[in-house]
Amino acid sequence: MAFGVDESVSVLWGVSRTGILSVWELAQGRMVHQIPLSESENIVCATVDARRRSFVLGTQDGKLLPGSFTIQMTSVPEEEVPAQIRSHRPSPAAETKVVIEGDAAWWTAGQGLWRNSRVSVSREDPVVLGDRAVVLVDSSFRGETRLLAALTEDRVLHVGTSEKKLNFLTGEETVTFSGGSLELDAELGESFPSYLCMSGVGDSVYLLWQDGRLLRVDTRVVDAPQVAERLRVTxxxxxxxxxxxxxxxxxxxxxxxxxxxxxxxxxxxxxxxxxxxxxxxxxxxxxxxxxxxxxxxxxxxxxxxxxxxxxxxxxxxxxxxxxxxxxxxxxxxxxxxxxxxxxxxxxxxxxxxxxxxxxxxxxxxxxxxxxxxxxxxxxxxxxxxxxxxxxxxxxxxxxxxxxxxxxxxFVWQSSSGTDDFEPKYSLTPLIFGTIKATVFALLFAVPLAFLAAVYTSEVLHKSVRAYVKPSLELMAGLPSVVLGFLAALVFAPWVETRLPQVLAVFYTVPFALLLGGHVLRVLPRSWQFVAARYRFWTILVACALGIALANYAGPLAEKAFFHGDIKAWLNGRVGSGTPGWAFVLLPLAGVFVAMTQILWIGPTLERFLPLASRQLWAWIKLGLFLLGVVAAFFASFLLGWLLTHVLGIDPRGLFLGTYVQRNAFVVGFVMGFAIIPIIYTIADDALTAVPDHLRAASLGAGATPWQTALRVVIPTAMSGLFSALMIGLGRAAGETMIVLMAAGNTPIMDWNIFSGFRTLSANIAVELPEAVQYSTHYRMLFLAGLCLFVITFIVNTVAELVRLRFRKKAFQL
Missing domain, CATH: 2.130.10.10 (YVTN repeat-like/Quinoprotein amine dehydrogenase)
Known part of the structure; x- marks a missing residue:
C-alpha cells in the first residue's frame, strides 16, 4: 500500500493494507524485517505518512490505531562488527552477506563496511469510533496535534484530533481524542467512496468515488464538519x-x-x-x-x-x-x-x-x-x-x-519557514521592479538635470556658473549607501508624516516661479534691471516661497478633496477617484491652457489692443496667468470626474494605491539626486560644446536667448543629451544600495508609486550570501545577473544607434 526507500537507497520498506511493515535490502533483494505495526489481527485499512513515518490502522471493530515507526541505518567498519555476525557465511549465489539477529539485520556493503538496520514501532492508545468496521482512514498533523478522518461501514465520516498531553508531575503521557461526525446523505448513492484523504492542516477532508464524484467536507471546526463542495473531476x-x-x-x-x-x-x-x-x-x-x-x-x-x-x-x-x-x-x-x-x-x-x-x-x-x-x-x-x-x-x-x-x-519567493514550501523563481517581478525604479528615478532626475544644464549653459552668468557646476558635480561623489541610509531612516519617515505637503510642492514651486516671473515684468523697468542682475537668487527666493506655500496648501487640499486623510483615500476606504485624476491631470491641463493663451487669446488681445503699453501688457498677462491657473484647476477636475464617473476608471489600482513607507516615490526622489549630477554634467558639456557662431547667428536674426536655446542649441547637442540620458538610465538600472534600503524589497508587480518593489541587483545582493552553492536558487541569482546584463546591453545598443542618428542630423545644421 505504501512504499519508500531510505536516504542511502540501500533498503526498501513497505506497509501492507493489513498493517505489516516489511523491509528489504536492495543489493540482493532479501527481506530483513517483517513486523506487524499492531498486535490486533483484524486490520482492514491503513494510511501511512512516508515523511513522518507515522501510520493509522483501521480495524474491523471500529477502532483507529495510530503510531509511528523508525528504521535506523548505520554503517560499521568490518573490524567493529561482532564476531558471531562475521562468522556467518553467505550462500555461493549471494553477492552480499545478510545476517539477521534479533531485531537487527546485518549485511556487507563493500569496501570493508557492513550495514546495520533496526526497526522500532511506537504505538499510541487506540481511538474508538464505534462498533462498525472502518472502511477508509487518513491523518494529518497540525503542529504536534494529529488529526484523524475515518469512514465507517455505516457511512458515517468521523473527524477529530488526537493530542498527546504530558503530566509534568508523574511523567505519564496520555492521548485525548475529540471531534465530530457527518453522515453521508442519500444523494451520494449507496456505494462507498474509493479514496479518502485530509488536507495538510486538516481543514478539509476529501471523499472521492471511482466514477469521478468528489465531496469536500469543511473540517475547520472538527466538532461540526459540514459539506462544503460537490464536483466531478473526470x-x-x-x-x-x-x-x-x-x-x-x-x-x-x-x-x-x-x-x-x-x-x-x-x-x-x-x-x-x-x-x-x-x-x-x-x-x-x-x-x-x-x-x-x-x-x-x-x-x-x-x-x-x-x-x-x-x-x-x-x-x-x-x-x-x-x-x-x-x-x-x-x-x-x-x-x-x-x-x-x-x-x-x-x-x-x-x-x-x-x-x-x-x-x-x-x-x-x-x-x-x-x-x-x-x-x-x-x-x-x-x-x-x-x-x-x-x-x-x-x-x-x-x-x-x-x-x-x-x-x-508571476511570483518570486525563494524561501519560507515550512518544509513543504515551494520555491518560486519567476524573474518577471524583478525585471518589472528594475524598470519601475528606473522610470521613477528618471522621472525625477531628467527634467531637473536637463533644465539645469540649459539654464547654466545659456542663461546663468559665467561667474555664478563657476560655482554651481562644480557643486552639482560633487553630488556624484556621495556614496549610494549613504543616500540609501538617509532615504530609509530619514526621508521616508519624514515624507510619510508630511505626504500632503510633499505632494503640494510639485505644484506650488512651479506656480511660485511662474508667478514671480510675471510679477517681475509688472515692476518698473529700473527694478527689472536690478532683478536681472540677481536672477539666480530671485529664483531661489521663489522656490522658498513655493515650499512655504506647500506647507499650507497641502493640508487644505487634503481636507477639501481627500476627506481629511489622504492615506485612507489611497487605500480606497473613502472618496472617489476624481481628486486623484485631477492631481495627475493638472499639469496637462495647465499646458493646454497655456498653449490656448499663447496661440489664440494672446493674438486676439493684440489685435484689440494694438497701442497698449508694455506695463499694461504685463498686467494683462499676469491676469491671464491667474485665470489660466483657475481654468486648469477646474479642467483637471472635470476630466477627473468624467474618467471616474462616466468611464469608471479609478487611478487607485492603476498608478496610485495603498501607501507604504518605503516606496517608489522615495526611491525615485533619492535616486534622482544620485543620477542628476551625471546627467547634468554630460548635458552641460554637450550644450557648451555647440559652436558660438550658431548662437550668434540666431541672436543676430532676432531670436531671443530662450528661442535660441530651444531651436538651435538643443537640436545641435541632441546626441550628447541623449548620451547623458542613457548613462543616467544605466546608473538607475544598476543601482543597488538605495533600492535595497529604501524600496521595501517586495517583489510585486504594481505601478503604484506609493508601493515598494524589488530589483534584479538588490535581489542578488540580498539573497546570494544565503544561497546554497550550485542549488537552483544559486543558479537563478546568476541568471538574474545575466538578465540585467542583457537588458543593459540591448538598451545601450539601441541608444547608440539613436545617438548616431541625432549626431548625423546635427552635422547637417
Whole structure:
C-alpha cells in the first residue's frame, strides 16, 4: 500500500493494507524485517505518512490505531562488527552477506563496511469510533496535534484530533481524542467512496468515488464538519484509477482510465459560494499516458511525483512546471528530459529479471536520487537525476499557477519557514521592479538635470556658473549607501508624516516661479534691471516661497478633496477617484491652457489692443496667468470626474494605491539626486560644446536667448543629451544600495508609486550570501545577473544607434 526507500537507497520498506511493515535490502533483494505495526489481527485499512513515518490502522471493530515507526541505518567498519555476525557465511549465489539477529539485520556493503538496520514501532492508545468496521482512514498533523478522518461501514465520516498531553508531575503521557461526525446523505448513492484523504492542516477532508464524484467536507471546526463542495473531476464516462497527494497534502493527484493525470488544489476566489470560501480547481494537466494510471509516488521534498501506468510505463513529472522529467518502460533504455536538454539517465535494476504490467506502487527517494517501482514481490530501481526540474522558460518568465493561488501569476519567493514550501523563481517581478525604479528615478532626475544644464549653459552668468557646476558635480561623489541610509531612516519617515505637503510642492514651486516671473515684468523697468542682475537668487527666493506655500496648501487640499486623510483615500476606504485624476491631470491641463493663451487669446488681445503699453501688457498677462491657473484647476477636475464617473476608471489600482513607507516615490526622489549630477554634467558639456557662431547667428536674426536655446542649441547637442540620458538610465538600472534600503524589497508587480518593489541587483545582493552553492536558487541569482546584463546591453545598443542618428542630423545644421 505504501512504499519508500531510505536516504542511502540501500533498503526498501513497505506497509501492507493489513498493517505489516516489511523491509528489504536492495543489493540482493532479501527481506530483513517483517513486523506487524499492531498486535490486533483484524486490520482492514491503513494510511501511512512516508515523511513522518507515522501510520493509522483501521480495524474491523471500529477502532483507529495510530503510531509511528523508525528504521535506523548505520554503517560499521568490518573490524567493529561482532564476531558471531562475521562468522556467518553467505550462500555461493549471494553477492552480499545478510545476517539477521534479533531485531537487527546485518549485511556487507563493500569496501570493508557492513550495514546495520533496526526497526522500532511506537504505538499510541487506540481511538474508538464505534462498533462498525472502518472502511477508509487518513491523518494529518497540525503542529504536534494529529488529526484523524475515518469512514465507517455505516457511512458515517468521523473527524477529530488526537493530542498527546504530558503530566509534568508523574511523567505519564496520555492521548485525548475529540471531534465530530457527518453522515453521508442519500444523494451520494449507496456505494462507498474509493479514496479518502485530509488536507495538510486538516481543514478539509476529501471523499472521492471511482466514477469521478468528489465531496469536500469543511473540517475547520472538527466538532461540526459540514459539506462544503460537490464536483466531478473526470470527463464523460472516464473513471479514476489512481489517487495521491503531493508534499504538504494540499494538492490532489488524480489519474484516470484514459491515462490522464491532473493536479487539483484549493483556492480562495473572491466569488466563492462555498461555506468556507474555498474552491477546488484543476490547476495542472500533464502529458497523457499510454494506458491507465495505476499509482502515484510523490517526492518528500519537492513537487516531483512519479506515476505508473498499466502497461508498465513509469514517468516522473514536476507538478508546477508540468515538465516531464523522466520516463522509462521496464527493461528499456532510460531517458530523461529536462530544462537543460535530453541526456541519458543512469539506471540500476535489482531483483527483477522480467516484469508484468501490474505495478502496485512507485516511490521517489528522500533525496530525489532514486525511483523505485514495486509489483508483487519484485522491485525495480532507477538512479534519478533531476536537480532543477521546476525550471523552464515558462516558469522563469511566464505566469505559473502555484498551489493555493487563485490564478496563474508571476511570483518570486525563494524561501519560507515550512518544509513543504515551494520555491518560486519567476524573474518577471524583478525585471518589472528594475524598470519601475528606473522610470521613477528618471522621472525625477531628467527634467531637473536637463533644465539645469540649459539654464547654466545659456542663461546663468559665467561667474555664478563657476560655482554651481562644480557643486552639482560633487553630488556624484556621495556614496549610494549613504543616500540609501538617509532615504530609509530619514526621508521616508519624514515624507510619510508630511505626504500632503510633499505632494503640494510639485505644484506650488512651479506656480511660485511662474508667478514671480510675471510679477517681475509688472515692476518698473529700473527694478527689472536690478532683478536681472540677481536672477539666480530671485529664483531661489521663489522656490522658498513655493515650499512655504506647500506647507499650507497641502493640508487644505487634503481636507477639501481627500476627506481629511489622504492615506485612507489611497487605500480606497473613502472618496472617489476624481481628486486623484485631477492631481495627475493638472499639469496637462495647465499646458493646454497655456498653449490656448499663447496661440489664440494672446493674438486676439493684440489685435484689440494694438497701442497698449508694455506695463499694461504685463498686467494683462499676469491676469491671464491667474485665470489660466483657475481654468486648469477646474479642467483637471472635470476630466477627473468624467474618467471616474462616466468611464469608471479609478487611478487607485492603476498608478496610485495603498501607501507604504518605503516606496517608489522615495526611491525615485533619492535616486534622482544620485543620477542628476551625471546627467547634468554630460548635458552641460554637450550644450557648451555647440559652436558660438550658431548662437550668434540666431541672436543676430532676432531670436531671443530662450528661442535660441530651444531651436538651435538643443537640436545641435541632441546626441550628447541623449548620451547623458542613457548613462543616467544605466546608473538607475544598476543601482543597488538605495533600492535595497529604501524600496521595501517586495517583489510585486504594481505601478503604484506609493508601493515598494524589488530589483534584479538588490535581489542578488540580498539573497546570494544565503544561497546554497550550485542549488537552483544559486543558479537563478546568476541568471538574474545575466538578465540585467542583457537588458543593459540591448538598451545601450539601441541608444547608440539613436545617438548616431541625432549626431548625423546635427552635422547637417
Amino acid at each position: 470527463r464523460g464516462n472516464d473513471t479514476i484509477t489512481a489517487f495521491g497527494q503531493l508534499i504538504g497534502k494540499n494538492t490532489l493527484l488524480i489519474g484516470t482510465r484514459d491515462g490522464e493525470v491532473s493536479a487539483w488544489f484549493p483556492i480562495k476566489p473572491e466569488n466563492a459560494k462555498t461555506p468556507d470560501g474555498v474552491q477546488l480547481v484543476q490547476g495542472h494537466i500533464f502529458r497523457k499516458g499510454p494506458a491507465a494510471a495505476v499509482c502515484f509516488g510523490p517526492s518528500q521534498r519537492s513537487r516531483l511525483f512519479s506515476v505508473a501506468y498499466s502497461d508498465g510505463t513509469v514517468r516522473v513529472f514536476h507538478a508546477t512546471s508540468e515538465q516531464l522529467v523522466a520516463e522509462d518502460r521496464f527493461v528499456a533504455e532510460v531517458t530523461a528530459s529536462s530544462a537543460h536538454g535530453s541526456k541519458p539517465l543512469s539506471a540500476a535494476r535489482n531483483a527483477a529479471k522480467s516484469w508484468e504490467t501490474h505495478i502496485s506502487a512507485v516511490a521517489i527517494g528522500p533525496k530525489e536520487d532514486a525511483l523505485i517501482a514495486v509489483e508483487k514481490h519484485q522491485a525495480q530501481l532507477w538512479r534519478l537525476a533531476a536537480p532543477h526540474a521546476g525550471i523552464t522558460l515558462r516558469s522563469v518568465f511566464g505566469r505559473v499557477w502555484y498551489e493555493g493561488y487563485p490564478k496563474p501569476e
